Amino acid sequence: MSLNVxxxxGRVGRDxxxxxxxxxxxxxxxxLAVDRRSRKSDQPDWFTVELWSxxxxxxxxxxxKGSLIGITGSLKLDTWQDRASGAPRSTPVIRGERLDLLGSRRDSEAPMDDSYGDDQF
Incomplete structure (x- = not known):
């Protein structure tokens, strides 16, 4: 059995x-900036999130930018070759399958209290 969840x-870092x-x-x-409970510094962990459909x-x-959201999905690695050196490169990406808008109406001009799931993954 394998599991990738x-x-x-956290808060969105850019539009x-x-x-x-x-x-x-x-x-x-x-x-997406996510605070780590055990970390003593003020620096969050940063993740790239990819959503489809x-x-x-x-x-x-x-x-x-600044919206509080929840993401449930899976971890994948985007890979490519560096154009200058030809070396293989990769970066982790969170492929979201569920998006939860957690902010209040005051946080945005639009309501942000609904959850959306996508069963097409």
Whole structure:
């Protein structure tokens, strides 16, 4: 048996970057700052979050820099070759399957108290 589940709650570090494809698919990426309970410093851990389909559309419409959100998804590695050196590179990405908008109405112009899941993953 194997298991790859990540659950994070934190604040969005930048407005979502949304891309629409000719096929009709939509993807949204943004950074998420998460405080670590055991850490004594004020520096959060930073994660790159990737959302697809309905979750991406919801994030594009309701998530902004500073929004408090919850993400449940899986960890994946994006890999590529460095153009200058040709060396293989990789970075961890959280592929979100569930987006929870946790902020209050005062945190944003739009309501942010709903949860959205995407069963297409």
């Amino acid at each position: 990540v659950t994070l709650v 979502p970057d949304v891309k629409y494809f000719e096929s009709g698919s939509v993807v949204c990426k943004f950074s 309905r979750n991406a559309e919801v994030a594009a419409n309701y998530v902004r």
